[in-house]
Amino acid sequence: MLCEVCGRPSGNLKKILLEGVEMLACEECSSLGIEEAPPQKTKKIDFEEMEIRKAGAFDLGLDLKKGFGKIISMARQKQGLTFEELGKKIFEPVSLLHRIESESIKPSDKLISKLEKALQVKLTEKQE
Numbered sequence: 478m479l480c481e482v483c484g485r486p487s488g489n490l491k492k493i494l495l496e497g498v499e500m501l502a503c504e505e506c507s508s509l510g511i512e513e514a515p516p517q518k519t520k521k522i523d524f525e526e527m528e529i530r531k532a533g534a535f536d537l538g539l540d541l542k543k544g545f546g547k548i549i550s551m552a553r554q555k556q557g558l559t560f561e562e563l564g565k566k567i568f569e570p571v572s573l574l575h576r577i578e579s580e581s582i583k584p585s586d587k588l589i590s591k592l593e594k595a596l597q598v599k600l601t602e603k604q605e
């Protein structure tokens with residue numbers, strides 16, 4: 478195999494990006510470009526991820542209060558519950574609770590009412 482940069486034969490060619498062009502380069506030339514990361518294995522969506530996607534709602538009628546994550550977090554801590562304990566209580570994965578408390582996803586209507594009941598808080602604004 479020949480290095481596509483300098484043309485010298487090399488038994489150890491690396492795929493690099495040189496000025497945006499993918500090239501096969503020898504050891505010496507590979508330092509000129511950005512070494513291309515090996516292709517990532519497509520992350521398999523596991524069961525928990527599926528549950529999170531199902532539970533995560535993005536366009537629902539209910540108006541979540543601003544700072545709902547904080548409300549949940551404070552109510553949970555007030556009750557002395559860990560994520561794990563709360564998860565067990567409402568049958569939801571811990572990572573889902575993490576994401577809700579960090580507000581990276583919004584809980585679904587169903588989950589909102591479960592959280593409200595478990596933590597005795599109000600998470601939605603009253604619609605007039």
Ligand SMILES: [Zn+2]
Nearest residue numbers: 480483503506
């Ligand atoms: Zn070379």
